[in-house]
Structures are given as C-alpha cells and as structure tokens.
Amino acid sequence: MDFWESDDLAEHREAARAWVEANVRPEWVDEQRRSGCHQTMELHALLARDGILAAGWPPQYGGGDVDPGFAAAVFDECARLGLHFDGWATTVMVLHTVQHVGTEAQKRQYIPAALRGELLIALGYSEPDSGSDVAAAKTTAVRDGAEWVVNGQKMFTSTAQVCSHVFVLARTAPDAPKHKGLSLFLVPTDAPGFEVQPIHTLGGQVTNATFYTGVRVPDTALIGEADQGWSVMRVALVYERGVSSPTSVERTVADDLAAWAREARRPDGTAVLDDPLVAERIGRIAVEEEVSRLLGRWMNWNAAKGGVPGPEGSMRKLFWSEAGQRHFSEALDILGAEGLLAPEAPGAPAGGMFEHDFRNAVVTTIYGGASEVLRDIIAERHLGLPRSRPSL
Amino acid sequence: MNLDFTDDQEALRGAVREFFDKESPPEVVRAAEPLGFDAALWRKVVELGLPAIAVPEDRGGGGAGFVELAIAAEFLGRSLAPVPLIEAAVATTLLTSVPGEATPAADAVAGELLATVALHPVTGDVARLVPAGAVADLVVVLRGEELLAVRGPGGPAGAAGAVPNLGAMPVADRRLDTGEVTVLAKGAQAVAAHRRAVRHWELLTGAALLGIASRALELGIDYVLDRRAFGVPIAGFQTVQHRLADNSTAIEGTRLLAYKAAWAHDAGLPSAGTLATMSLLFASETAFKTASDSLHFHGGYGYTLEYDVQLYFRRAKAWPLVAGDRRVAYARLPHRLFDATEA
Ligand SMILES: Cc1cc2nc3c(=O)[nH]c(=O)nc-3n(C[C@H](O)[C@H](O)[C@H](O)COP(=O)(O)OP(=O)(O)OC[C@H]3O[C@@H](n4cnc5c(N)ncnc54)[C@H](O)[C@@H]3O)c2cc1C
Secondary structure, three states, X not given: OEOOOOOOOHHHHHHHHHHHHHHOOOHHHHHHHHHOOOOOHHXXXXXXXXXXOOEOOOHHHOXXXXXXXXXXXXXXXXXXXXXXXXXXXXHHHHHHHHHHHOOHHHHHHHHHHHHOOOOOEEEEOOEOOEOOOHHHXXXXXXXXXXXXXXXXXXXXXXXXXXXXXXXXXXXXXXXXXXXXXXXXXXXXXXXXOEEEEEEEOOOOOEEEEEEEEEEEEEHHHEEOOOOEHHHHHHHHHHHHOOOOHHHOOOOOHHHXXXXXXXXXXXXXXXXXXXXHHHHHHHHHHHHHHHHHHHHHHHHHHHHHHOOOOOOHHHHHHHHHHHHHHHHHHHHHHHHHHHHHOOOOOOOOHHHHHHHHHHHHHHHHXXXXXXXXXXXXXXXXXXXXXXXXXXXX | OEOXXXXXXXXXXXXXXXXXXXXXXXXXXXXXXXXXXXXXXXXXXXXXXXXXXXXXXXXXXXXXXXXXXXXHHHHHHHHOOOOOHHHHHHHHHHHHHOOOOOHHHHHHHHOOOOEEEOOOOXXXXXXXXXXXXXXXXXXXXXXXXXXXXXXOOOOOOOOOOEOOOOOOOOOEEEEOOOOEEEEEEEHHHHHHHHHHHHHHHHHHHHHHHHHHHHHHHHHHHHHHHHOEEOOEEHHHOHHHHHHHHHHHHHHHHHHHHHHHHHHHHHOOOOOHHHHHHHHHHHHHHHHHHHHHHHHHXXXXXXXXXXXXXXXXXXXXXXXXXXXXXXXXXXHHHHHHHHHOOOO
C-alpha cells in the first residue's frame, strides 16, 4: 500500500511549459469565457501542427512520435491556465469508439483527419425530451439506398458551433424495443438540413440545440452496426473516463479560502480565519476535498490496473460533484457580501473565481450522469438492490 | 501509488476478520454490556500479539506498522469487539517511545499490563472519562508539561469506577492522587509525545469506525432486501436505495482516508498527524450517518433492543465523542493544514 503521488509527467513539465509559453495566448482564456465556447480552434491547430493531438495513436491511423506524456503535460498546463478542450475531449471519445467498432475504411477516413486537426466531433445524444434516459431518443435515421436520412433535434450538443461533425444517436428500428433500435452516425455539420442554435447557460458556457431536417449521410457515416447503437454507446462511455487529463487540475477551495481568510480582517481587526465559525467550515471542506481526491485516485488506480470497472467512477463523480456544490456555496457565504462579486468586478476576492465556480458547479450534478442516476447505478450494481427504474 | 494491500496485509485482514467474527459475535458484544469489556476475549487478543503488533521487534513487539494496526482496528470495529485494543496499542507505543523507565513498557508489550492514555490534558487530580480507564492497570496522563504514568487503582479485574454510557465503553475517571505516579517525560517532549499518542488514537479509532460503518451498511442492506411494504421489498424504494448508495460511497472514501493516514504514519510523513484527525472526522460522520440510516430503515424494529443495528448506532456516536466535539477539531484544521502551526 502506497499513497505516494509521484508526478508521472514530471519529466515533461518543463518542455510543456516552454511549449505553452511559446504558443498559447493568455487572452484565449478570456475569449473562451466571453464566447462561452469551450474549444479554441487556433490553439487546436497548433496542437495538431506539433503532433500533440496525434501522440500515442497507432501510426497506421496517423499517430505520430510525440511522447504521449509530453502531450498530456501540455494539456495539463493549458488547463491550469483555465483553457478548456471540450470539443477535443468528445472527439477522442468518438475516435476510440471508431477504433473499436468501425470498419478499416472508417478508421482510415476519420482518425488521421482528426489527428491533423481537420475534424472535430460533438456528442449528439441528449434531446429535448430525453437526457438521463438517453435510449429514449426520438431522432430518426431511415435508409435510402446507400444513404441514411436523419430527422430530429438534439439538445446540449456542446461545442457543435465549432465542430465538423456530430456523433448522432438515432432510432433506426422504430418498432424494436427501446434499446434495440438505435444507431450512431457521424453527421457533418456542413450537410444541407443541419442547423445549430446557441443555448446560454448559468456558468457562461454556450452549448447548442442542433436540428436535422432531411440530412443525408452516406452508409460510411454509420459507426458500428445498424440497430446496435446501444452497445456502441457503451464503448464510448468507457472512454469517457479516459479523458480526464484536461480536468485533472483539481479544485483547492479550502486552500484558497484559507489564503483569503488569513489576510481579510473583521471590523475589529482580527483575521477572518481566527473566527471559528469560518475555520470550522474551511476545515470541513478540506476533509471532503481530500476524500474527493482519494476517490479520484482510486478510480485512476483501478483503471490503470485494467480490471473490470467497478463502482469507483460513479462514486467519485457523485461525491465530487455533490461536495463541490456545497463547497462553493459555503465559500460564497464565508466571503460574505464580497462573495457576490463576479470576475469582472474590481477587487473581487480571488479574481471573482469563487462566484464563477459557484455558477459552474451547478451543472456538475446534472451532466455526465445525473446524481440520481449514479445512485441508482451504485445501488443496483454495487449493493445488489433491485432496479428501481422501469425496464422499458 | 499502489492502493492494494500487500499479500501479508491481505492475509492479516483475513485472519483478523475471521478471529473477530468467531470470537466476537453479537452475543458476546451484548453479554459484555454495559461495561464493554470481555476479559477472556482480551486475553485472546493479547495472545495474538495484536496490541504490540506495531512495536519494533527488538522491543518485543510484532515489528509491523500502523497499517497493520488499522487493519486490526477496522475488524474490531466491524464486530464491536469489547476489548480496549486501540487504547492499549496507543499506550504501548507511547510507553516504548519515551526514553528511560523501561519497566512499564516491557510489561505492556508483553501483555502483562493493560495501559491506556487520557486523551485530554489534566489540570487537577482527576483524568475525566479516560477510554479504557475502567479496566486499565496504568494510565498515561499529560498534566501541565509532565507526562505521567499512573498505576492503580483499577485493572481488568476491578472495572474500577466504570460509568454507564451510550457506547458501552469501559470509560472511567482516574485519580492521580491515589495511584502510584511516575514521570515519563517533561517539557516540550512530554507535550509532543502526548499529542502523538492522541493522533494515534484518532487514526485507529477512524479505522474502527470504518468497520462500524461497513457492517452497519450491511445490516441495513440485509434488512431492506428482506422486509416488504406495499407489496414490494423496501429495497426497491429509491429513497432507501439512494441513502444507502451515498453511505456506501462515503464508506469507500473513509476507507481510503483511514489507510492513507496509516500509510502516512508508517512512511513518517509530516502530514500524518493531520491526516489522522481528518480520517477520524470523516469516519465519524460516515459511521454515524450510515448506522443512523440503517437503523431508520429497520422502522420500529430499529428502535428495539432486539436488532443488532442499535449496537452499531450507539457506538458510531459514542466512540469518537470521547475525544470531544468534532466541530472544534474541524476549526483547528485550517491552521494545521495551511499554517503548519501544529501537526
Ligand atoms: C452544459 C451542458 C452540456 C451538455 N453537453 C452535452 C453534450 O455535449 N452532448 C449531449 O448529448 N448531452 C449533453 N448534455 C446533456 C446532459 O447529458 C443531460 O442534461 C443529462 O443527461 C440529464 O438529462 P436531462 O437534462 O434531460 O435531465 P432529465 O433526464 O430529464 O432529469 C431531470 C431530473 O430528473 C432526475 N432523474 C432522471 N432519471 C431519474 C431516475 N431514474 N430516478 C430519479 N431521478 C431521476 C435527474 O437526476 C434530474 O435531476 C449537456 C448538458 C448541459 C447542462
């Protein structure tokens, strides 16, 4: 037993920092915040140019010889600055899926292009009437000769505003049981009949509604077998765990709050941190943050061992998101009136990041498996309790 | 990083679990109430060498570490074993760590003397509510800047001054003026040695609460799978499931934190003391919430003495409370973590 956390990327940090120094423009962070688009295409082109996107992929599919450790360290450095790569994260998930279930021709068509930065894929699972119950999708795809015709609407198709494709979950066998009539398609966003409209969110992120009106795609756009979409999705979900590097920069709410509270003064001149009402809450946050971190380490450890995934992913996501929401809410309370101040406000504590993170934390218990769905999964698969949802 | 136990540790887990399952079933736990001490069971625990398992071999101990002690504490908690293993292990470690006056240390290691530690510094002549104080031959006490070993009156046979309490623990007040007092250490050394002992107690009690929580969850799950209401097992109701799922998640977090604290101790890290406190805090929250929910899901039967869940519920609250209000400990944490004013 050894909890020592060595930095696997230590040898690459310096080079990664130098790359970021030479290539990344700090205004991209503001630009992402202003536009709400969590994907910067200029940066993406540079990552492609220097082979960072292609690191670790097999050469026959366009993989290069850049060390995957260096690539991970570059993503890490960028994330530290506050940059997001949501579009690339979803693309990687889909590429892994193509690698697993695609035909040889599809692998050669899609993977090298994506690694060259020419192809970016958004996820089109959720719809206006279905999210957690993702298999209830109503969007249809009907075969017409060597083509498929897609009709319907997707909700929350994040980063679709800059993507070349959407990985669309569509119903191909309307009369089959819910999970048996689904298929997945890579739909180009420049196809006639495709439309995208922005959706503005509480955290500033701008996601999208996407519309499909008689969109025609060739048979080669079908990923995996027709009507087997549910098992294809399960492959993709496994890889959702794998895209942890851009979010590997961890929250340190307790440290940040303690740093603020040590300097801030009460009217009587005493440090805020000397107020036990404040210190107690920061202490509690520190303990729960440590637990979140450890659940994350456990998840990574199990994944690295390559065993069958257990409940650790669901448990980690559940605890981390629920605790995070409590922590940012407490943080604003502890800051008092100053907690209201947004990043744009002059003199906001910690540059307004508490306000910003408080808003962002809201979505963490909703997407990527809503808390209730995760609790269902833990109860059924880990504790052996009966299924509570209807099977249909 | 390696989050698996070693083969030896796995073997120890199996052996200790089997031992406590066999020797400390609920009947034994109940029979030992209200004192919370079973002398025959204690002799067996001593014969196994558990109290001195982490004492170096050249001092007559088992030469293992606090990970191994935490394993023993986890399964003690799981079976609510009515033996002061944690207190004895902490006091024995303390006695062997202070220089000079080797006699009580050797006796404690040999299991011929049952020692404990008063968790709170003493000002007058009485150490209040000392864990295992009702059955210990010797109590280590910090008074002012002196670390004292107080022998008698008391001892396993005497159950001196035991006071009825929520957790069926052999706690008692111990007088310093009627016992035989030896000074073990003075000044900063005394204060530091006592603080280390308290951290050890926190670490091992955290591990015991992990065991309490794990078993309390199982009792809850077994019951809800069996009990029916409105024509279906109550295990099918989502509010029941979700609370159990939250508790099982917290238990995994408790496990990681408890063993991280033990590992940090054995690795000699400066953060070990703080991690011990954090582990106890989180384990206390988890054990109480888990036991409380599992009791609740027993309905009216949970409130009766007949079902074992109440045994867990009471101890989940009581065991950590000997150390005091946990909100005070939370309030100390930011200073310890970020200002390094105290380990
Ligand atoms: C910012 C953002 C970005 C997103 N990006 C994408 C994306 O790129 N691609 C994509 O496909 N989707 C995306 N989503 C959609 C996301 O996956 C869904 O919001 C999520 O799956 C929840 O679905 P829903 O919103 O339809 O809520 P619903 O499924 O309608 O759930 C509503 C509430 O009911 C609860 N609930 C649902 N089922 C149960 C149950 N069995 N038991 C108890 N309670 C239940 C939920 O927990 C939730 O609280 C995004 C969402 C957001 C907000």
